[in-house]
Amino acid sequence: MYVPSVTHPIGDFVREWVPKLSAYLPEQLQSQTLDTIVAFLVNAVICIVAVCAVNIGSAPILIYMERKVCAHVQCRLGPMRLGWHGTIQTIADVIKMLFKEVYAPSGADKLMFYLAPLIVLIAPFMVAALIPFDKNLVVSDVSMGIPLIIAVNGFGVLGILLGGWSSNNKYSLLGALRSGAQMISYEISFAMILLFVVMISGSTNLMSITQSQAGTIADWFIFKIPVLGFIGFILFFISSTAEMNRAPFDIAEAEQELTGGYHTEYNGTPFAMFYLAEYIALVTNSALATTCFLGGFHAPCIGVAFVDNYLTMVPGVVWFFAKVFFMIWCYMMVRWTFVRPRVDQLMDFEWKFLLPVNLLLLGAGAAYIVISG
Amino acid sequence: MSEYIILSIFLFLGAFIAAAATVVGLLLGYRTRNTKNKMAPYECGMQTIGNARIQFKVGYYLFALLFLVFDIEALFLFPVMANFKEIMSGNTPLSPVVVIVDLAIFIAILVSGLAYAWKKGILKWE
Numbered sequence: 001m002y003v004p005s006v007t008h009p010i011g012d013f014v015r016e017w018v019p020k021l022s023a024y025l026p027e028q029l030q031s032q033t034l035d036t037i038v039a040f041l042v043n044a045v046i047c048i049v050a051v052c053a054v055n056i057g058s059a060p061i062l063i064y065m066e067r068k069v070c071a072h073v074q075c076r077l078g079p080m081r082l083g084w085h086g087t088i089q090t091i092a093d094v095i096k097m098l099f100k101e102v103y104a105p106s107g108a109d110k111l112m113f114y115l116a117p118l119i120v121l122i123a124p125f126m127v128a129a130l131i132p133f134d135k136n137l138v139v140s141d142v143s144m145g146i147p148l149i150i151a152v153n154g155f156g157v158l159g160i161l162l163g164g165w166s167s168n169n170k171y172s173l174l175g176a177l178r179s180g181a182q183m184i185s186y187e188i189s190f191a192m193i194l195l196f197v198v199m200i201s202g203s204t205n206l207m208s209i210t211q212s213q214a215g216t217i218a219d220w221f222i223f224k225i226p227v228l229g230f231i232g233f234i235l236f237f238i239s240s241t242a243e244m245n246r247a248p249f250d251i252a253e254a255e256q257e258l259t260g261g262y263h264t265e266y267n268g269t270p271f272a273m274f275y276l277a278e279y280i281a282l283v284t285n286s287a288l289a290t291t292c293f294l295g296g297f298h299a300p301c302i303g304v305a306f307v308d309n310y311l312t313m314v315p316g317v318v319w320f321f322a323k324v325f326f327m328i329w330c331y332m333m334v335r336w337t338f339v340r341p342r343v344d345q346l347m348d349f350e351w352k353f354l355l356p357v358n359l360l361l362l363g364a365g366a367a368y369i370v371i372s373g
Numbered sequence: 374m375s376e377y378i379i380l381s382i383f384l385f386l387g388a389f390i391a392a393a394a395t396v397v398g399l400l401l402g403y404r405t406r407n408t409k410n411k412m413a414p415y416e417c418g419m420q421t422i423g424n425a426r427i428q429f430k431v432g433y434y435l436f437a438l439l440f441l442v443f444d445i446e447a448l449f450l451f452p453v454m455a456n457f458k459e460i461m462s463g464n465t466p467l468s469p470v471v472v473i474v475d476l477a478i479f480i481a482i483l484v485s486g487l488a489y490a491w492k493k494g495i496l497k498w499e
Contacts, residue, residue: 044382047379048382048383051383052390097398099401099402099403100402101402101403103412106409106413107414117395118387118388118395119388121387121390123387124387128383129379130380140376140379140383165426168424169425170416171415173429174429184436184437184444185440188443191444191447191448192447195451198455199455199457199458202456202457202459203455269394269397269398270395270398273391273395344497348496348498351439366457366473369458
């Protein structure tokens with residue numbers, strides 16, 4: 001039986017099922033090209049459904065999680081009324097959001113106003129398509145994975161600037177400008193850290209970066225290179241927090257200064273799209289940290305065969321999402337623990353501290369590779 | 374190639390979902406009369422003064438220019454860094470010493486640019 005050549009399907013599902021399905025077709029229609037096209041279409045549909053489910057489904061969970069984490073940090077209980085421990089609170093919020101009126105304020109550039117949430121959502125979806133969730137579970141295994149992620153991340157800034165400018169509101173404009181300046185500044189250290197990861201792994205493909213961390217915990221990039229890996233991880237954590245506009249780097253929407261920042265004038269579903277993009281970015285950035293530093297979908301083996309056998313029995317996806325949720329928990333704890341810096345402190349921190357440290361880290365990594373051969 | 378085709382679907386997927394949500398919001402949303410006060414841009418409850426398209430600080434511009442330089446530098450470094458290990462192991466026709474010296478010159482020019490901007494006071498935010 002001919003097996004269609006779909007290079008990287010979601011799982012082995014497509015490879016297994018398309019030949020079986022094509023056997024039901026009439027004789028004249030059975031052909032290799034048709035099988036390939038069908039396999040490609042099935043593959044694409046599964047990819048889209050899976051990524052949409054993961055992305056959109058994770059947002060309510062994360063909002064609930066954030067409320068609970070923040071409540072318990074502040075010795076409160078958080079949402080408790082709707083459902084068991086407030087579990088369906090976010091669903092009620094979504095329904096409320098759907099029935100809100102959608103309108104642009106007077107003087108707003110209507111086209112740009114409604115275009116901004118569209119552009120903001122592009123980036124997180126594309127990054128999610130590049131992340132390997134398991135050995136065969138990657139939507140698009142391109143060789144230029146990391147440069148593509150850096151390029152696509154720039155879309156978010158465009159959407160935020162557009163939304164802030166088109167609202168015809170001073171708070172929005174100021175919030176958008178601050179946010180733009182912050183995001184492009186921290187994008188440099190973000191790129192530099194990914195450059196460091198590329199240097200150690202010797203590849204820009206996310207799948208081979210994950211594969212080069214196979215083995216025990218000691219082979220993960222956070223521990224593989226003594227001290228440097230850990231410094232790199234911390235720097236990645238800082239710059240990705242700033243990239244996502246999350247507290248403590250949320251000067252863009254500092255509610256005490258700028259009301260809501262760039263989305264002050266948005267309401268209803270377009271506002272929900274900004275919110276959704278923020279939470280999907282949280283997932284994708286955690287996934288990127290997991291892939292680049294925490295061994296991706298590999299089990300945390302410790303080198304003892306007896307224990308490792310049990311650990312590797314658990315599917316890679318489970319490990320991947322366990323690590324992702326650990327990272328998300330870290331981001332949330334940081335958000336509710338640290339205070340917000342001023343604008344000038346924030347820019348100084350990036351240009352006068354993070355960027356030189358990043359360059360030094362790059363040099364140290366190169367020296368390590370030269371010395372260790 | 375098929376990977377890039379799927380990726381291009383994803384380029385429009387996010388935008389499509391946002392557009393669908395906006396249309397749903399427009400259809401389902403509760404509607405009220407567009408009074409002048411409702412449509413006015415929010416400004417702490419006061420009467421809105423003037424237009425929001427004001428002049429802003431030139432500092433944002435200078436940071437954007439610096440960003441351009443450093444981001445493109447990072448992109449230029451990617452091909453070298455991806456093959457750095459291999460070049461250092463000596464399996465390629467390139468000499469490791471020459472590559473390191475070239476990289477050092479490249480980064481030194483950029484660092485001197487950053488130092489110049491720092492000295493000129495562009496990095497100072499006020």
